[in-house]
Amino acid sequence: MPTLEITNVEDDGTIPKAPxxxxxxxxxxxxxxxxxxxxxDTPDLTLKVPEPCTLxxxxxxxxxxxxxxxxxxxxxxxGATITVDGVVKGQPAMLASVEVVDVIGPGKxxxxxxxxxxxxxxxxxxxxxxxxxxxxxLGNNTAMVMGPFCNI
Numbered sequence: 001m002p003t004l005e006i007t008n009v010e011d012d013g014t015i016p017k018a019p020x021x022x023x024x025x026x027x028x029x030x031x032x033x034x035x036x037x038x039x040x041d042t043p044d045l046t047l048k049v050p051e052p053c054t055l056x057x058x059x060x061x062x063x064x065x066x067x068x069x070x071x072x073x074x075x076x077x078x079g080a081t082i083t084v085d086g087v088v089k090g091q092p093a094m095l096a097s098v099e100v101v102d103v104i105g106p107g108k109x110x111x112x113x114x115x116x117x118x119x120x121x122x123x124x125x126x127x128x129x130x131x132x133x134x135x136x137x138l139g140n141n142t143a144m145v146m147g148p149f150c151n152i
Contacts, residue, residue: 044072
């Protein structure tokens with residue numbers, strides 16, 4: 001008796017008497033996965049960083065609200081790291097690092113990560129996100145925010 005496989009159903013819904021085994025066509029014996037092994041089924045992280053919140057400028061603080069998006073074909077499951085680098089008094093400086101632990105599905109955007117920074121002498125900020133798993137594109141993981149941030 002023939003078995004039901006993905007390659008042996010005719011257009012009219014009948015099953016052929018001598019079907020071609022699907023693993024000979026798709027090389028998927030016991031895998032159950034027809035996804036191409038070419039890296040296209042991966043997350044693709046992006047950043048959304050609107051203008052910084054300057055409501056705390058009188059305390060010398062500025063708050064970045066960072067959203068991590070996933071424009072890839074599969075969810076981000078292994079997490080990621082958001083890093084914030086800036087230029088303070090003309091010198092590069094590492095300002096903050098935040099771990100992303102939530103799963104971010106394809107086509108979804110995370111809740112905002114509020115990152116508070118010292119606004120004194122802060123000239124510009126570069127926000128980056130790096131996935132802890134293979135990612136589709138790397139050229140869209142950075143956002144720049146130019147100052148001045150607070151007039152203190």
